[in-house]
Amino acid sequence: MTIGSILPCSVLALLFLSACGGGDAKAPANSGAQAPSAPGATDPKVDASQPAAKKPAAPVRVDMAMAKQLFSMAPAAPAVDNPPTPEKIALGKTLYHEKSLSKNGNISCASCHDLANYGQDGKATSPGSDGKNGARNTPTVYNAFRQFAQFWDGRATTVEEQSTGPMFNPVEHGVADEAELVAKISAKPELVAAFDKAFPGGNAVSAKNFQLAVGAFERTLVTRSKFEDALDGTAQLSNDEKLGLKTFMEVGCHSCHMGQLLGGSMYQKLGVVKPYPSKDEGRFEVTKSDADKFMFKVPQLLNVEKTAPYYHDGSIATLELAVKDMAEYQLGKTLKPEEIASIVAFMKTLTGPLPDLK
Numbered sequence: 598m599t600i601g602s603i604l605p606c607s608v609l610a611l612l613f614l615s616a617c618g619g620g621d622a623k624a625p626a627n628s629g630a631q632a633p634s635a636p637g638a639t640d641p642k643v644d645a646s647q648p649a650a651k652k653p654a655a656p657v658r659v660d661m662a663m664a665k666q667l668f669s670m671a672p673a674a675p676a677v678d679n680p681p682t683p684e685k686i687a688l689g690k691t692l693y694h695e696k697s698l699s700k701n702g703n704i705s706c707a708s709c710h711d712l713a714n715y716g717q718d719g720k721a722t723s724p725g726s727d728g729k730n731g732a733r734n735t736p737t738v739y740n741a742f743r744q745f746a747q748f749w750d751g752r753a754t755t756v757e758e759q760s761t762g763p764m765f766n767p768v769e770h771g772v773a774d775e776a777e778l779v780a781k782i783s784a785k786p787e788l789v790a791a792f793d794k795a796f797p798g799g800n801a802v803s804a805k806n807f808q809l810a811v812g813a814f815e816r817t818l819v820t821r822s823k824f825e826d827a828l829d830g831t832a833q834l835s836n837d838e839k840l841g842l843k844t845f846m847e848v849g850c851h852s853c854h855m856g857q858l859l860g861g862s863m864y865q866k867l868g869v870v871k872p873y874p875s876k877d878e879g880r881f882e883v884t885k886s887d888a889d890k891f892m893f894k895v896p897q898l899l900n901v902e903k904t905a906p907y908y909h910d911g912s913i914a915t916l917e918l919a920v921k922d923m924a925e926y927q928l929g930k931t932l933k934p935e936e937i938a939s940i941v942a943f944m945k946t947l948t949g950p951l952p953d954l955k
Contacts, residue, residue, distance in 0.1 A: 657839040665828050667851050672745045672862035675754045681813045684795040689814025691791060692807060698781050700726040700771030710738040712954060715903035721911030725769040732877065734911035737904050740897060742816045744861030749893050749909045750880045757812030761804055775804040820900060820949030834946060841943025844936055849928050858897035859947065865895050870929035877909060902945045916941050
């Protein structure tokens, strides 16, 4: 998770409603009536063993119109010529779970991107077909197609292009090349038949059609969160969640984690204010430009509560620590425990129910 500079404070003015106060009622002067006893002291109708009622917190008012401007814009995801069909989506789902297409026939896309576990495996880094772990944390596949680029370093533009990257990576699926992938597919008659249905017209089995099928399936992996419903006016955030949203914006998290995905729309240097201890130089490994050293794609925050561990190296175990460190490394700020807890409370509103993929 990377966080950048803060927008002008005037843009982010968020107001609290004042708490209503009132004085105690006074007994009439010289009435001769005895002043009432304090509740819980001598009044037999009050159970003195019960704690006094907690005073309600002042309601938080957030400018939801401003929040909608910040978080309703769709990322500039690249266009792709891949119209969905039931046959193509069904084939993509099958390929997504097909272990026989890896070097040793033991892993599939779903091995690392577990759809029942919010599209990731909960590991710092994931093992490939030979059992060797990769260098970077597995990002969620849910809502991935909506981002402006794929992989931590943005080396692929679409989920279609991304889909064969791990296949040909020697540390991941370990398939040597397109010819070997086609040979593995062709060795399974049921897969060949599914390719023929999805891509009628002959010569259906190809790496390109593999990309189109898996991409078509991944484009069905969408979640919808409480926060998105709140922006549309169909749900209400709690007082604590509103305070978290307010804190999220005032601290400056929104400067990088913006738009519908709260991320996935830009690159940012990891360690803007304070160098982050990492040997991974990020996008520099793709472009070889010094300007891209330690630049990473800003991760989306939808379902972030469910996708620990965090950062490109999977080194941060909890969301609380991720928020604390991002404020330090990206903004030069030391957040109070209550500020961290408040931001985390807001982030939990970004979790959405998983779609039924049966």
